[in-house]
Amino acid sequence: MRPDILNPLFQSLTALPGLGPKLAPKVARLIGPAGETAREAAVLDVLFHIPSYLIDRSREAMIATAPEGAIVTLRVRVDRHKATPPGTRAPYRVFVHDESGEMALTYFRAEKGWMEKLYPVGETVLISGKIEWFNGAPQMNHPDHVVPEAEAHKLPRMEPVYPMTEGVTSRLLMKLADAALARLPALPEWLDPAHKAREGWSDFATVLHHLHKPESNAEFADDSPSLARLAYDELLASQLALALVRKSLKTVLQRQNRPTGTIAAKLRAALPFALTGSQEAAIADVLADLAAPNRMIRLIQGDVGSGKTMVALFAAAACVEAGGQAAIMAPTELLARQHAQSIGAIADKAGLRVALLTGSDKGKGRRETLECIASGEVDIVVGTHALFQQSVDFANLTLAVVDEQHRFGVHQRLALTGKGQKTDLLVMTATPIPRTLMLAYFGDMDVSRLTEKPAGRKPIVTVTVSADRLGSIVDRIRLAVAQEGAKAYWVCPLVEESEVSDLAAAEERFQDLRQFFGDDVALVHGRMKPAEKDAAMARFKSGEAHVLVATTVIEVGVDVPDATIMVIEHAERFGLAQLHQLRGRVGRGAKASSCVLLFKGPLGETAKARLNVMRETEDGFRIAEEDLKLRGGGELLGIRQSGMPGFRFVRPEHHGALMETARDDASLILTRDPNLASDRGQALRILLYLFGRDEAIRLIRAG
Known part of the structure; x- marks a missing residue:
């Protein structure tokens, strides 16, 4: 049973003001718990959905001297309105001025009555948004905030910006966070007091207040004490749960029989x-x-x-x-x-x-x-x-x-x-x-x-090729198939986190390649029936088809030893670990193999570094370390795609040292208090519930 003190945090999202049945599902999809936990999104998830950065609107600027592209707050007088002419798509413009000059505020698809109410002619208003220069004149498109001068106090001077989705604004998330913080009960401290003091960490509630009502962007920096505290809480919950699972599994068995060999x-x-x-x-x-x-x-x-x-x-x-x-x-x-x-x-x-x-x-x-x-x-x-x-x-x-x-x-x-x-x-x-x-x-x-590959396997030659040269790659595969009977995988890009778009990309490439290979090409994707998938794989294995077009469904475990060519389209969209897994589908026999990473430029720095690593090494452990450096541990194991509950706050590249401490802390706790019955033990039970590791509490009860 969940402790009663946590009930306010596990209430449904609709318990929060301003969140009705229409909007709640959108918010739930954005902030809800990931992975294996089956519970609905709750008030707690609002608290755990922390901002990414902070916009400082505290300093006022002048129109003429405001830096281009910067977010500024201006105190301006409304001069006139220029409504959208009927039957056109021209923007609605409001002209304003201050002592330094005039500018236009631009709105698309604005309603005249609403605009006149928001900007009464002759009145002074405070506006905040991004200044841009167009044809030598300053303008601001859709200001973020507009308030009358008399209500200047309503303009947020420090505004946290949250990860958002369609229909869910940062402003709504700020309101929800305020309501969720008001419901946060006074929870007992589960950290060791000496450790907490040594790290200079605040308590759990204070940290959440700091993150949702930040005073500077330092709260979101890599070395932020607030993020470190939450990361440690999450790690401690995880390590405690793992230790309890291990303890429950490491029972003494009465082994009756022994294998003879x-x-x-x-x-x-x-x-x-x-x-x-x-x-x-x-x-x-x-x-x-x-x-x-x-x-x-x-x-x-x-x-x-x-x-x-x-x-x-x-x-x-x-x-x-x-x-x-x-x-x-x-x-x-x-x-x-x-x-x-x-x-x-x-x-x-x-x-x-x-x-x-x-x-x-x-x-x-x-x-x-x-x-x-x-x-x-x-x-x-x-x-x-x-x-x-x-x-x-x-x-x-x-x-x-x-x-x-x-x-x-x-x-x-x-x-x-x-x-x-x-x-x-x-x-x-x-x-x-x-x-x-x-x-x-x-x-x-x-x-x-x-650490070894089976004897006789040869290294895989990996090359990066621009997508502009796709035709020459097709020609080379045709030649290899004709002269050597070679077999090739052609993996289609992850267009977005959607099986449907993956499927469309694979089917389109399949049809393209059929023009060159005819029936010598097969298709495999995740939405095919098992019998269809088996039939396509059987054609490829037997050599009836020499080219297999696939989505990343072939990433793990598919074994066709005589396949020697791997083409990965839009390789820049894949993570290092996934590229390495895909490349591992070839080089499984005695023949020399190659992997072609097709990319579409221009490449960003991270994508460039990723493809370089793939060219330089086949060592999976080095690749994993580089992947950790390049993009952190959140996706390294394919967690989000695969349903394991990922960490919300832990960034392994920044919090690696905390992992060791959390593991030692969990081990010491369970040595001293195996049933979590002490005051700290009871507080740690609350921690396990907060981070969705309450499965472990059942193990304590089960003995």
Whole structure:
């Protein structure tokens, strides 16, 4: 149960004055909680939607000397109105003057009566907005604020500017913030007093007041103490939740059976290649964990193409040999099917029974798969999030493998491990992650790193090419297909955060390329039915189609070893981590491969730096570090696209040191007060609710 003191903060947005049923959904979409939390947007989200910067309107200027392009406040007298002539699109103009000269105030689509009321002729008014010069004369388009001289006090002298969306103005957000601040209860302090004093931080309520009613832009600077305090609060909530999850999972297991290694030997005999040294080391780590009395919680961190799936298969084999079942959960259906195919062929030779379960399975086939899982006839189940639905029962689930784990929330991982009484957890990510982000997203998990690529793989030559030369790239691919039977991916740009626009771009390019390649080109995107997607992939794999046009649905896990060309259109629109993932779809066989980054100039500094890094290195860990420097950690793991709750206040590039402190603080707290029962413990429970980590409180109750 949420503490009563928090009720005013978790009220619906419509509890705030001036926010009716029409406007509330727009505000909710802008400020609402991200990721796995299912709650509606609330008053708390208004407080957490902080301004980006501050406009200082405190200094008055004169018309003639006001700097062009600057926001200024002027005290002017209204001279005359020049209304829009009927039937034209000319702007409505109001002419004003002060001691230094005259200027025009310009409005488009203005209503005459309203304008005359706002600017009475002969009256003095205060206006604030941006001065521009047009044909040698100053003008101001749509002033931000207009008040009569007698009401000068109503003009905001320091105006915070909030991130906005269509129909939601900064002015409305200021009003909502005022109302939300008035509802903020006096909360107990959850920070260690000595630490708080050492950092010079104010209390939680004061910090929110400082940010919503700032006195200078210093409040929003990288080293702002107010932002640091909120970032630390958020990190502490996150680290506490991770520590509680880890503690609940790290239970002592009575392991009845131990693997003998018989199935592992059969797997090795079935493999058409030798495992790398780091794969062998990771498998040894996993086997040591499975022999230990504590439940395994291990992260396999390997770059694109380093062979994580094989490690997962050997882990599953060990669990099956000890009398259990294994589940491998992938974030997309395409990747789940891919895993089932690649694992299935080798597993079958070792006598392991593999089944696939996804959300699109229906009817009799699904029922039969569920019955086989429940009866123990299936050893390894590969699937999507469908694996942790209530209808799925396992005979004896002893290992849960979660692939691309940052795409699943904490409660989804708990739901999967909760399918068995003694379930070990192995998580995998292909995104190399800097240490600071490792701590933030995974806590103190045991980590095995895969640092080598399988033997025989050649480096990928990466080039950047202007989009003007698109025709020559098509010609080169045609030549490579004709002479060598080459296969090429063509990835279409992320036009905006919309599957529809992605789809339009992919379909348009597909039609364009058909003019050159005819039926030798296939199309894959996220909105296709699984059977259509499988059919297109099968054509590409078999060589019936040599060019595959795709959206970023192929970013993770798609494995066609003889594909050697990757074209990424509008590469400047992608983040480094995503470019690296996409490039990793080629270079998976023994042939030399190339990656063409098509860009449209002129490039900004960040885009230029990003493309340079891609040209210079294939080292995923270096790429991750550069990505962190270039754009911070917010998108590095693809958090916003994938539904993991991102941080609201934490910027890993600025708050990296706070992560270490928060982790140590959380560890010390739980050592001293494992049930959060002390006064500080009770305050920390409030913190967990504030930052949407209350799932962890259920773990305390569950013991």
